[in-house]
Structures are given as structure tokens and as C-alpha cells.
Amino acid sequence: ITLTLDGRRHVAAAIAGDHDPLGAAEVRPAEAAAVASALATGRTLTLAGAGETVPISLSGAAAALLWIDERQGRLDTATALVRKGTRPASSVPGAAPAPQVIPAPPISQTGFGDTGQTLPPALEAVAAVKACRAETGDSGLSDEVMSARLDASTELWAVPCFAGAYNIGHDWYLTGPGGRNPRAVSLPSATGETGAGTINGGYDPETRTISAFSKGRGIGDCGTASTWTWTGSAFVLSAESSMGECWGVPADFWPTTWRTR
Known part of the structure; x- marks a missing residue:
């Protein structure tokens, strides 16, 4: 060129x-x-x-x-x-060191996963979960429940909430064993805003990360890609990149809005 x-x-x-x-x-x-x-x-x-x-x-x-x-x-x-x-x-001052994020050690996922999962009754009783279930009840999306074990006393659950042409939304919850005492996950963004939902999200038990890829359009050349790491006490933002214009730029080349080490 x-x-x-x-x-x-x-x-x-x-x-x-x-x-x-x-x-x-x-x-x-x-x-x-x-x-x-x-x-x-x-x-x-x-x-x-x-x-x-x-x-x-x-x-x-x-x-x-x-x-x-x-x-x-x-x-x-x-x-x-x-x-x-x-x-x-x-x-010229030196660059400030990137925040350090240390993931919690992996733990057995027996009985958990991203297929064949059933929401515990305590989660089904949450008002926001009921709203999501009502929104997805007439589609196969209602079966897209995901779960993971974070430690001996903490579970992670993802509730499908909506689907569009190329985006699927989940809300995430932390619970005690068996889904008891559910509370919404806090997922911060580079702008400082915090939410509990992801678009095209999933959990990787090996890296202890939730990743999401919100597409601005179907080919995925604009939007926001985010990763949060479980540290043993919370999910912290460990990477984010964003592209506001749909110009055909692959996600690998989007501007980085948050990085860690």
C-alpha cells in the first residue's frame, strides 16, 4: 500500500x-x-x-x-x-504500568458447563430473571443457560435474555452452592460504567474469564470486545477494545481502550 x-x-x-x-x-x-x-x-x-x-x-x-x-x-x-x-x-514521564490481574486457580467444573444446564429455583425467583425467561420463553434461546464453579462456595450462572440477528444477550449472576443467594455480577467497562450483562458472552474455566463481543453489525467489523477475569473475589476488566465505525476493520486492529498485565 x-x-x-x-x-x-x-x-x-x-x-x-x-x-x-x-x-x-x-x-x-x-x-x-x-x-x-x-x-x-x-x-x-x-x-x-x-x-x-x-x-x-x-x-x-x-x-x-x-x-x-x-x-x-x-x-x-x-x-x-x-x-x-x-x-x-x-x-517525558514514563508510561504508567498497566494494572496487574491475577486469575484465581482453576477448579473442577464437573456438573457445570454451557449445555444442558437448569437454572436453580432461587435464580428463577429473581424478578429480572423472570423477565428474561418471559422474553425468551418462545424460543430455543431459553435453553442457553451457562454455569460454572468459581470456588467451593461460589457459582456463576448466565441467563439468556434476548437474541437479535447477530447478538445474543445474557445476564450473569454469582450464587452460593446450588444457586442460593443470587446476586448480579459486576462487569465494569473502560468508561467506568458497570453492568451484569454481556452480548455474545461466554465463560472459559481454564483462563477464568468471561469474554463478550458486542457486534455493531453482522460481519463483526465494529462494536466492543471485552474480557473480565475472576480473581477469587470479583470479575475485573482485563481487556477491552472498541470500534465505533463500521469500516471493515478486523477486531484484532480495533483501538485498545483497556489493557492489563
Whole structure:
């Protein structure tokens, strides 16, 4: 792929790996900083490849790059993308370490799973669960109950609540043994909002994670992908990426909104 920025050509080399259906490419590392800086003052940008040339709007590029400089503490330094200055690179603060998430050790899942599960009576009695059951009662979705053992005294249950053309929603509950004392799971997002529901969600007992993939449309090129890890006391957000525009971008290349180590 060739980028032409204000008449100057830059080649983006293909990235190795399976990136169907679109493929992926990146500007050579030696040129990346120069290209990023030029975007701030650029007037025209086109991408050319596979016999097609596409114009790209640069509206908002300067503001976005300036925001990056500010967030990274690079304003008025030699390493700034936009507002360069005389301050040395050594004055740029180091990146804060990502939060550390330690999963609880795996535990036997005998009798639990994502098929053939029956909701315990205590869960069936919860008002929100009754509403979900009423919503899904006339479809096969009502059988899509999932369960897991988190520890000797805690169980995890997922209640199917709705289904669309390409999204299936579940509400998640923590309970005592046998489904006693149910309470909604707290699943935080990168924005700080918290809920108990997932879209296209599931639990992996090996990694101790709930994962969800909310699709903005059927091909899954936009939406939000999230992962929460069971630490032994709660599910904490361990990864999130989001793409608000349906532009054909594979989920592997969506902007990361939350990461941990």
C-alpha cells in the first residue's frame, strides 16, 4: 500500500499473519514519526493499493495528535508529534504500568458447563430473571443457560435474555452452592460504567474469564470486545477494545481502550 501525503509517497509494508478479509500494512518504522507529524499539517492524503486509490480526510488529525502529545507529556519536547520544543526527551514521564490481574486457580467444573444446564429455583425467583425467561420463553434461546464453579462456595450462572440477528444477550449472576443467594455480577467497562450483562458472552474455566463481543453489525467489523477475569473475589476488566465505525476493520486492529498485565 502506498500513502501519498501532500505529494510525498510512503510505502506501507504488509504485516505478516492472517488478516482476512482485508489484510494489514504498516509504515516503515524509520518513517513513522515523520508521517505522523506530517499528518498534523497535511492537506491531502490518499491510499493506493490493489489498483485502487482512496482519498482520506485529514480533518481532526492535528487535534488528535496534539491530544496524544498532551496525554503522553510530550508537549514542547523533541519527541512531540505536533508541538515540538526544546525540552529534552528525558523530561517525558514514563508510561504508567498497566494494572496487574491475577486469575484465581482453576477448579473442577464437573456438573457445570454451557449445555444442558437448569437454572436453580432461587435464580428463577429473581424478578429480572423472570423477565428474561418471559422474553425468551418462545424460543430455543431459553435453553442457553451457562454455569460454572468459581470456588467451593461460589457459582456463576448466565441467563439468556434476548437474541437479535447477530447478538445474543445474557445476564450473569454469582450464587452460593446450588444457586442460593443470587446476586448480579459486576462487569465494569473502560468508561467506568458497570453492568451484569454481556452480548455474545461466554465463560472459559481454564483462563477464568468471561469474554463478550458486542457486534455493531453482522460481519463483526465494529462494536466492543471485552474480557473480565475472576480473581477469587470479583470479575475485573482485563481487556477491552472498541470500534465505533463500521469500516471493515478486523477486531484484532480495533483501538485498545483497556489493557492489563
